[in-house]
Amino acid sequence: MSVVTAQIAPTGQQNTEALVNAVPAPPTLLTVSGLGWLTVAALVIGLPDEQMVDRTGLLATLLACAGAAQLLLWAGSHVAPVLAHAGKWARWFVALAVMITAWELATAKFNVLPLPFFASPQAFIAVYTDDFPRLFDCLWHSLLLLSEGYFLGAAVGFVSGVALGWSTSVGYWAHPILRLVGPLPATAWIPIAFFIFPSSAAASVFLIALATWFPTTVLTWSGVASVQTAYYDVARTLGANQRCLVLRVAIPAALPSVFVGLFMGLGSSFAVLVVAEMLGVKSGLGWYLQWSQGWGAYANMYADLFVMALMCSTLITLLFKLRDRTLAWQKGLVQW
Amino acid sequence: MVSVSSELERPQAAAAPTREAAGAALRIQDVSHGFVLHNELLPVLDDITMCAEPGEFVALLGPSGCGKSTLLRLVAGLDRPRQGRLLVDGEVIAGADPSRVVVFQDPTLFPWLSVWRNAAFGLQARGVLKQHRSRVDDVLSLVGLTEFARVYPYQLSGGMAQRASLARALVNDPRLLILDEPLGKLDSLTRLAMQGELTRLWRQRGFTVLMVTHDVEEALLLAQRVVVFSDRPARIRADLYVDLEYPRRRDHPEILRLRREALGLLGLEKNW
Ligand SMILES: Nc1ncnc2c1ncn2[C@@H]1O[C@H](COP(=O)(O)OP(=O)(O)O)[C@@H](O)[C@H]1O
Ligand SMILES: [Mg+2]
Numbered sequence: 268m269s270v271v272t273a274q275i276a277p278t279g280q281q282n283t284e285a286l287v288n289a290v291p292a293p294p295t296l297l298t299v300s301g302l303g304w305l306t307v308a309a310l311v312i313g314l315p316d317e318q319m320v321d322r323t324g325l326l327a328t329l330l331a332c333a334g335a336a337q338l339l340l341w342a343g344s345h346v347a348p349v350l351a352h353a354g355k356w357a358r359w360f361v362a363l364a365v366m367i368t369a370w371e372l373a374t375a376k377f378n379v380l381p382l383p384f385f386a387s388p389q390a391f392i393a394v395y396t397d398d399f400p401r402l403f404d405c406l407w408h409s410l411l412l413l414s415e416g417y418f419l420g421a422a423v424g425f426v427s428g429v430a431l432g433w434s435t436s437v438g439y440w441a442h443p444i445l446r447l448v449g450p451l452p453a454t455a456w457i458p459i460a461f462f463i464f465p466s467s468a469a470a471s472v473f474l475i476a477l478a479t480w481f482p483t484t485v486l487t488w489s490g491v492a493s494v495q496t497a498y499y500d501v502a503r504t505l506g507a508n509q510r511c512l513v514l515r516v517a518i519p520a521a522l523p524s525v526f527v528g529l530f531m532g533l534g535s536s537f538a539v540l541v542v543a544e545m546l547g548v549k550s551g552l553g554w555y556l557q558w559s560q561g562w563g564a565y566a567n568m569y570a571d572l573f574v575m576a577l578m579c580s581t582l583i584t585l586l587f588k589l590r591d592r593t594l595a596w597q598k599g600l601v602q603w
Numbered sequence: 604m605v606s607v608s609s610e611l612e613r614p615q616a617a618a619a620p621t622r623e624a625a626g627a628a629l630r631i632q633d634v635s636h637g638f639v640l641h642n643e644l645l646p647v648l649d650d651i652t653m654c655a656e657p658g659e660f661v662a663l664l665g666p667s668g669c670g671k672s673t674l675l676r677l678v679a680g681l682d683r684p685r686q687g688r689l690l691v692d693g694e695v696i697a698g699a700d701p702s703r704v705v706v707f708q709d710p711t712l713f714p715w716l717s718v719w720r721n722a723a724f725g726l727q728a729r730g731v732l733k734q735h736r737s738r739v740d741d742v743l744s745l746v747g748l749t750e751f752a753r754v755y756p757y758q759l760s761g762g763m764a765q766r767a768s769l770a771r772a773l774v775n776d777p778r779l780l781i782l783d784e785p786l787g788k789l790d791s792l793t794r795l796a797m798q799g800e801l802t803r804l805w806r807q808r809g810f811t812v813l814m815v816t817h818d819v820e821e822a823l824l825l826a827q828r829v830v831v832f833s834d835r836p837a838r839i840r841a842d843l844y845v846d847l848e849y850p851r852r853r854d855h856p857e858i859l860r861l862r863r864e865a866l867g868l869l870g871l872e873k874n875w
Binding site: 495497498500501502503504505506507508511515516519520522594595596597598 | 676679680681698699700701703704705707709711713714715716717724725727728729755756757771772775781
């Protein structure tokens with residue numbers, strides 16, 4: 268054993284060196300991007316505004332802060348090499364500086380893009396400073412509505428999927444209904460839902476739940492149905508009863524497929540959320556979109572879209588994290 | 604792998620509990636079985652009658668596809684025979700039971716459970732894991748997987764997975780161990796080591812073993828009796844007694860003689 272260790276020791280040291288070297292050197296591109304952002308800040312404050320805009324000062328300050336932060340990261344990475352990992356985003360920082368400059372010049376500075384439809388960066392930022400309470404309230408209500416509908420739909424979808432996959436008699440009755448009704452987009456139920464349900468909030472929850480339910484149930488079902496019989500055989504010879512076969516074999520084996528269903532369900536629940544909010548609720552990101560369009564407040568629309576994108580992306584990321592934890596036993600998972 | 608054998612005898616012998624149930628007696632009476640394929644009955648087992656005494660090591664040898672696995676599934680209680688009866692200790696086999704565990708050719712570990720959880724599955728399924736947690740540790744050290752207890756199956760080599768699968772079976776203290784080509788897919792070195800371990804375990808614990816193998820030499824080195832089957836539908840061609848001490852040498856004249864005989868029964872003597 269010790270001989271073996273002695274033999275591999277030098278290689279091991281080389282590997283350690285390689286690892287140390289693998290920590291990126293202080294990324295010089297960060298200085299370029301940092302100075303770039305500072306330049307953009309100077310441009311913003313230096314050039315006169317052609318359009319009527321507030322918050323030019325705030326925009327310049329934010330840009331300058333971002334530029335300074337990049338320079339600090341670069342300087343700090345000499346002391347704490349961990350910070351050097353930020354270097355991998357340096358090219359993005361440069362590209363963003365270019366894009367923001369183009370955007371600022373085309374709108375606020377030279378008024379190339381006509382005003383009501385295209386908002387300048389300042390106007391975009393002004394939405395968050397001036398209309399924050401309303402926007403935050405909308406985000407909160409959207410999250411509330413979405414989670415009610417999504418969890419309901421996912422829970423019912425999971426249970427019905429397991430039942431469909433496990434019990435032939437449930438499958439016999441539910442399969443034709445599922446085949447006929449399931450593929451209908453949930454939005455097709457809107458007229459009926461708003462008519463049947465006592466409140467538009469309840470109708471919206473129902474629609475979101477429905478949109479989540481279908482992919483979840485179909486993929487849970489197919490996951491349970493395609494579990495290798497060998498696992499059941501092994502479990503049975505080890506003394507498992509029906510309950511144990513479902514809970515400890517069928518469901519865990521089906522989980523990868525269940526997660527595919529949950530992802531698809533989340534995607535379609537976003538779509539339904541926006542539509543439902545445009546139709547029936549008085550607060551929510553979808554409602555805000557329509558409300559700001561009614562006022563011709565395009566900057567508000569863009570700001571709202573940005574929040575929406577952040578929300579959806581965060582939720583998808585959370586689901587990915589949950590999946591990666593739950594399915595740690597699978598190799599070769601896609602990293603998000 | 605190597606360290607296991609030395610580790611195996613001492614602590615285990617000391618800890619070997621007296622609860623050790625002796626092996627079960629297996630009786631297979633006039634069993635015929637088949638499958639319906641394209642509306643026709645495909646006969647697979649034809650009037651099989653054989654038995655295994657308590658604690659006996661019986662190997663089943665036969666051409667591929669003759670029905671050996673089918674017979675094992677009947678003994679395990681996973682399927683019912685179309686005709687005939689199978690009895691364990693005088694009682695008709697009515698279903699799967701942890702006293703008759705199967706180790707399949709593929710390890711079929713549950714990929715979502717760690718090695719330890721896999722080994723504990725039988726105890727957990729019967730709701731007795733709390734009282735017997737140490738048994739899981741014992742059996743994992745017996746097969747040399749203590750260090751890999753927390754690892755998921757995809758991180759195991761083929762030989763380790765097969766040992767984990769053996770551990771999962773042994774945890775239940777089986778009275779009849781059913782092995783379906785358990786070493787078939789292993790490389791030859793791992794295979795030799797596991798053959799040794801298997802005989803040691805069997806002699807130490809005293810359970811009855813019913814093992815299918817396609818390797819004539821393996822059957823003769825491990826088993827006390829070798830039952831040779833014909834082509835499908837399987838019939839018993841011969842019942843060879845291997846009356847030799849363990850550990851056996853593969854160049855023992857009696858082994859060589861029986862090997863010629865078995866190969867002859869399988870219609871392969873010219874190839875040897
Ligand atoms: N579930 C099944 N359905 C139909 N035919 C089967 C089934 N299981 C096994 N057979 C057939 O029975 C025969 C014997 O199979 P098996 O017992 O697996 O052979 P082996 O002796 O190689 O283990 C094969 O011809 C196989 O095709
Ligand atoms: Mg077989």
